Amino acid sequence: MNSENLSFMKNAWLKKFFGNFLLFGVPVGLWVFSFHSFIYPKLKMFADAQCFYYFTNTYLNHIARGVYPLWSPFTSWGRPEGMIVRSIGECNPFLYLVLLLRMIGISFPLAYIFYLLIYLLVGFAGFYLLSRRLFRHKAVAYFMFNMILFSSMVKNVFNDTDVALMFICSVWFFYFLVAFTQERNKFHFLGLTFSSMIIATTYLPFYFLTTFLVFLAGFLLIYGGDIKRVGIGYWEFVGKNKLFTFFCMVAVGLSLLPGLIWYAEGFRTAEYTINWRGGQGEKKHLAQFSSYQTMNMGGMIGPHDLTIFFSNQDVVAESFHVPMFAMVILLMGMIVPVSRRMLLLFGTSLMLFLISLGDATPVHRFFYDHVFYFRIFRNLQFMLYLYLPIGMLFVGEQMEYLLDASARATLKQKAGMIAWTAVVHLGFLAFLVWMGDVFVSSFAVVIFSFVFFVLYFLGRISRTGTVILAALFVLTALHPQEIMFHMRKKFNDVPQAYAVPVPSREETAPKFSFSRPLRSEYRLHNITRGYGEVEDAPGFEYGRYLRTKWSVFFQNKFNSNAIEDYIRHKFWLYDAVEFIREDEQIDPARIQSSLQAKNNLAFVASQADAGNVMQMEGAVSPRAVPIVENNDAFSIVRFDLNFIRFRTNFPKEKFLVYNDSYQSRWQAFVNNRPARLWRANVAFKGLRLPAGENVVLLRFHHPARMALHLFLIVFFAGVLAYLVWSAVCRTRGPSGSDPDRRDAA
Amino acid sequence: MKKTFLEILRSFRLSLLLYVLTAVLLFKVVDHLRVDLKTFDYLQDRVDYLNDFAAGKRPFSPYGVKEALRYYEHLLKYFPNTPTIHNAVGFCYYHLGKHDKALKFYKNAIALDKEVFGFYYNVGLIYIRQGKFADAIPVLRQAVAANPGRTLLYPDLVFPLNEAVDNTQSQEGDLRMKFISRAYVQCYKWLLLCYEKTGDNKRVRDTAMAAVSSAQEGKALFYYYAGVADFLLENYEEAAQFLKECLEMDYSFQPAYAYLAQALEKIGRPEAAANLITQQKELEHLGLLSSAGVGLDRKTEPMLFFYPPRRVIFPDGAGFLF
Numbered sequence A: 001m002n003s004e005n006l007s008f009m010k011n012a013w014l015k016k017f018f019g020n021f022l023l024f025g026v027p028v029g030l031w032v033f034s035f036h037s038f039i040y041p042k043l044k045m046f047a048d049a050q051c052f053y054y055f056t057n058t059y060l061n062h063i064a065r066g067v068y069p070l071w072s073p074f075t076s077w078g079r080p081e082g083m084i085v086r087s088i089g090e091c092n093p094f095l096y097l098v099l100l101l102r103m104i105g106i107s108f109p110l111a112y113i114f115y116l117l118i119y120l121l122v123g124f125a126g127f128y129l130l131s132r133r134l135f136r137h138k139a140v141a142y143f144m145f146n147m148i149l150f151s152s153m154v155k156n157v158f159n160d161t162d163v164a165l166m167f168i169c170s171v172w173f174f175y176f177l178v179a180f181t182q183e184r185n186k187f188h189f190l191g192l193t194f195s196s197m198i199i200a201t202t203y204l205p206f207y208f209l210t211t212f213l214v215f216l217a218g219f220l221l222i223y224g225g226d227i228k229r230v231g232i233g234y235w236e237f238v239g240k241n242k243l244f245t246f247f248c249m250v251a252v253g254l255s256l257l258p259g260l261i262w263y264a265e266g267f268r269t270a271e272y273t274i275n276w277r278g279g280q281g282e283k284k285h286l287a288q289f290s291s292y293q294t295m296n297m298g299g300m301i302g303p304h305d306l307t308i309f310f311s312n313q314d315v316v317a318e319s320f321h322v323p324m325f326a327m328v329i330l331l332m333g334m335i336v337p338v339s340r341r342m343l344l345l346f347g348t349s350l351m352l353f354l355i356s357l358g359d360a361t362p363v364h365r366f367f368y369d370h371v372f373y374f375r376i377f378r379n380l381q382f383m384l385y386l387y388l389p390i391g392m393l394f395v396g397e398q399m400e401y402l403l404d405a406s407a408r409a410t411l412k413q414k415a416g417m418i419a420w421t422a423v424v425h426l427g428f429l430a431f432l433v434w435m436g437d438v439f440v441s442s443f444a445v446v447i448f449s450f451v452f453f454v455l456y457f458l459g460r461i462s463r464t465g466t467v468i469l470a471a472l473f474v475l476t477a478l479h480p481q482e483i484m485f486h487m488r489k490k491f492n493d494v495p496q497a498y499a500v501p502v503p504s505r506e507e508t509a510p511k512f513s514f515s516r517p518l519r520s521e522y523r524l525h526n527i528t529r530g531y532g533e534v535e536d537a538p539g540f541e542y543g544r545y546l547r548t549k550w551s552v553f554f555q556n557k558f559n560s561n562a563i564e565d566y567i568r569h570k571f572w573l574y575d576a577v578e579f580i581r582e583d584e585q586i587d588p589a590r591i592q593s594s595l596q597a598k599n600n601l602a603f604v605a606s607q608a609d610a611g612n613v614m615q616m617e618g619a620v621s622p623r624a625v626p627i628v629e630n631n632d633a634f635s636i637v638r639f640d641l642n643f644i645r646f647r648t649n650f651p652k653e654k655f656l657v658y659n660d661s662y663q664s665r666w667q668a669f670v671n672n673r674p675a676r677l678w679r680a681n682v683a684f685k686g687l688r689l690p691a692g693e694n695v696v697l698l699r700f701h702h703p704a705r706m707a708l709h710l711f712l713i714v715f716f717a718g719v720l721a722y723l724v725w726s727a728v729c730r731t732r733g734p735s736g737s738d739p740d741r742r743d744a745a
Numbered sequence B: 001m002k003k004t005f006l007e008i009l010r011s012f013r014l015s016l017l018l019y020v021l022t023a024v025l026l027f028k029v030v031d032h033l034r035v036d037l038k039t040f041d042y043l044q045d046r047v048d049y050l051n052d053f054a055a056g057k058r059p060f061s062p063y064g065v066k067e068a069l070r071y072y073e074h075l076l077k078y079f080p081n082t083p084t085i086h087n088a089v090g091f092c093y094y095h096l097g098k099h100d101k102a103l104k105f106y107k108n109a110i111a112l113d114k115e116v117f118g119f120y121y122n123v124g125l126i127y128i129r130q131g132k133f134a135d136a137i138p139v140l141r142q143a144v145a146a147n148p149g150r151t152l153l154y155p156d157l158v159f160p161l162n163e164a165v166d167n168t169q170s171q172e173g174d175l176r177m178k179f180i181s182r183a184y185v186q187c188y189k190w191l192l193l194c195y196e197k198t199g200d201n202k203r204v205r206d207t208a209m210a211a212v213s214s215a216q217e218g219k220a221l222f223y224y225y226a227g228v229a230d231f232l233l234e235n236y237e238e239a240a241q242f243l244k245e246c247l248e249m250d251y252s253f254q255p256a257y258a259y260l261a262q263a264l265e266k267i268g269r270p271e272a273a274a275n276l277i278t279q280q281k282e283l284e285h286l287g288l289l290s291s292a293g294v295g296l297d298r299k300t301e302p303m304l305f306f307y308p309p310r311r312v313i314f315p316d317g318a319g320f321l322f
Helices: A003-034 A047-064 A082-086 A093-103 A108-134 A138-149 A153-157 A161-183 A186-200 A206-222 A224-240 A242-265 A325-335 A340-356 A362-370 A380-407 A411-435 A440-457 A466-490 A549-557 A560-567 A588-596 A703-732 B002-011 B015-029 B032-042 B044-054 B062-078 B083-095 B099-112 B117-130 B133-145 B148-152 B161-166 B172-198 B201-214 B219-232 B236-249 B254-266 B270-285
Strands: A272-274 A546-548 A571-574 A576-580 A602-605 A613-615 A625-627 A634-639 A643-650 A654-661 A666-670 A673-675 A678-680 A684-689 A692-700 B311-313 B319-321
Touching (some): A003 A466, A047 A108, A082 A242, A093 A703, A108 A138, A108 A153, A108 A380, A138 A466, A153 A161, A161 A206, A161 A380, A186 A242, A186 A703, A206 A224, A206 A340, A224 A242, A242 A703, A272 A549, A325 A380, A325 A411, A325 A466, A340 A380, A380 A411, A380 A440, A440 A466, A546 A549, A560 A588, A643 A654, A666 A684, A684 A692, B032 B044, B032 B062, B044 B062, B044 B083, B062 B083, B083 B099, B083 B117, B099 B117, B117 B133, B117 B148, B117 B172, B133 B201, B148 B172, B172 B219, B201 B219, B219 B236, B219 B254, B254 B270
Parallel strands (some): A576 A602
Antiparallel strands (some): A272 A546, A571 A654, A576 A613, A602 A678, A634 A643, A654 A684, A666 A692, A678 A684
8 A cells, every 4th residue: 555545544534533523523512511500610410410429429439449338337327228329320330430530630520520421422422323223314313413412311410310321321222232133243242232231230220121112012013024034133143152142141140130139138028118118008029119109109290291392481400302403303294104113213202101101191000000110110200311312213214204305306396395394384483473482592493494494405405415414403402502501590600509519538438436416416418318428327317218127117116306315326235135026016115215214125126035034144234335435345446338347345244236227138246256146126236245355247248249249340341341342343344333334124 | 996095095104194193192091180280299399489589588580480480370270260379470470570461360369359458469569660550549449458367368478588587586477467467558658659649638648547547557657648648738737736646656757847847837836847847957967867668669579379289189099289
């Protein structure tokens, strides 16, 4: 290859690079600008996004010191952390971008928002690539990219991060599914595997599962004749790549482990409870709703009121929007014949919308009655961010038809299309005027759209040039800019919207305290309570869904004022033990008065010995003794989230109560020998300690459990690295990944 | 024939048909009442904002008021005969600067409950702001004739926070009563202003006397108005009497001095008038005089009645509080 050729290739590459940079850089730049005041000068967040933000910081600080949080000793008098960890998708390698950024000195708020925005852009890129797979014209895929970019997806990053996270892995799943169905190669199968792994470790994979099942049902219904061909293609791939397929299956199986373990633990005779889900009904699992009414509680309806879409009114963080141009295309598309793919996209989107309406239609009730997992998830409005992209693809289909139709139309047909364009746009303008108080940009979009379509139908705009891309970008971006302008203005200088301060790494490292604060002394920000506390809370707090069953019993059946003085001390020493029943048939008033009077009598749950009193050997103190600091008889050796080690040296045998919630997965060791851990004083841990020097270890789960979680984090990162490496190899290889060269699906 | 039929069928295979079928499906399948009630529940914080704003706890935000307006306008579809909702819609329009629209909804509220002082008060406020004094007179007369107890029957009258701050020891019921009493006084002031602007001094005098006998506060001002009206009606004896009453109640009421001095001169007591002028100058020198209360108080705001939360229970047990 001579130097002239090399120079030509280099120039071509540079041209392509700058072309793409302009093509995607400008919209992304505008996108970032549209919410800049949410990031600078101070990060702003709303609702649950604050909780995820706060908890992510705590979680990553723990991970950075090599500890996976299985237990939180600080909140709710101690409780398992599993469910909260689920909410941030702890296995997702992108999450650890925050750690990397912090290593190079970037502050947590900036690193966190950087991670979210990068990850969101990864999702948008996936949507673009999926569109490239589905549509013949790059212009339509680009239109889809702008549609998703300028939709309300970004608002959810600042409002309820879960939704955005769910969208990203789902988009990539569908991209790899389509790509694998078209090409059937290892790379796409690995991508399918990895996106499935991420989905399996999201907080609630059920939204995706529902989307996928509805899509699958629609596919079977509409593409029934192609099932065999597709199935044979899959089977041939598996036959040729047995080992690889096996690896992928194992990987997906491993990713299911945390969720399955957590789900299985929910069956363990209800050791945990989710407070408000309880009610009076029968429950087989802690996550299950006691009744259909409980499940549908609260305002769960999303964007049913379309006036929000047009009117210059509701610009709150959780309200949805898509570019107004989509509405113009939907109207223009009324004359577009429905293809099978359009039917599949529209049908899937519509069915998910109906499900999202909860008890307002019989659809969700049907699934609730017949599909088990519908009983354990709510917030059906989250479905919006899964059916909305599918609906956008339907709009893309219509757009593609409109662009194609013009190319093959006769002069007479073109005149008809221009007339139709005029009718639609004038009608829409009239509608906007009738609505009143609409976004000004709505009018601009409709007028520009009219000009665009007329010029296109007259052949003044090419289907492949840059003009059409620029026009689609402007048409799509205009209306959302006005919405975001109002959003910025609305939340400008609203102190409630500022992200809560997060603790540093040093502050996160667990420090043991012998006493808890009283309720009147508790100062943690209300919105983040129960999400990654790093200091003791009084324990009476709501608990963010999850507490141990007995701590809830203790909180509900005992007078909080009466027991606060008892519960504020973490360790109590007793010389006598009374055995009580293991079930709820106990006398709270008697136990409460004994605890309040600091009687030297601990209550230990033992069905077999119920009613008996056991006296420790030796002299008896008149009152139970709280331990308030390290001393010669008792000292904390080491303390962390998942364990505590302490040294005792009592002159006589004692019964020690540790006011940290009892759970059967806690293990006790005295001088390295297993010891029995009792449920004492209704909700807490207790154990007998012999006289003399002892080293006691209390730990939650075997260390292998923590190792499993840490392994999964590394494993996920490994699979992602392998996927990226495969992608790089593909782009360098002879076949490349040009969608134009794909097989027809 | 068969082919033709298929072609006809195919020609209907348009997206339009899909839209129509979807619309029919949604119309048939969706329980629209339930959807609306859930939406009301979901939008509850808009109402909270409006209440906080009316109570002076949060600053004015056009977005917040617009969102609350959307909520209440939507609610009107279901409760068209609830006067407090009409009043809340009017309240939103008022603060968005659309006084004519606000008037319409306030009047609706009056039509639905003719006994509530607060609704008349809100209408009167707009007329006064617009300078339509003649229009304001009948409304304000109805306002002052309304029974305050009827307004207090509405448990969710939002009253400004500063009232509560001034009286932290008082019970809420007392605060509400005090708030309403002040609003009555305000209505009398406006009424007097209207009569004054229309030049009906006899009415000014009669209304001021009525206000003196019924209002709990602001009596000095009402004596002043009665005195000035009598002065203009050339009833100098009565004028001097009322103006004296005014200054006995509030010696700092600057505008009364000049009228009283003139009235005293008219009834042949120039020494007393001179003494009064001297006294006025001394007080003025000490900065103890003011003319507060005379004319239109620009800070006055309309009243909001928080629409009381209602619970709807469906036959299947689902309940919504909104």
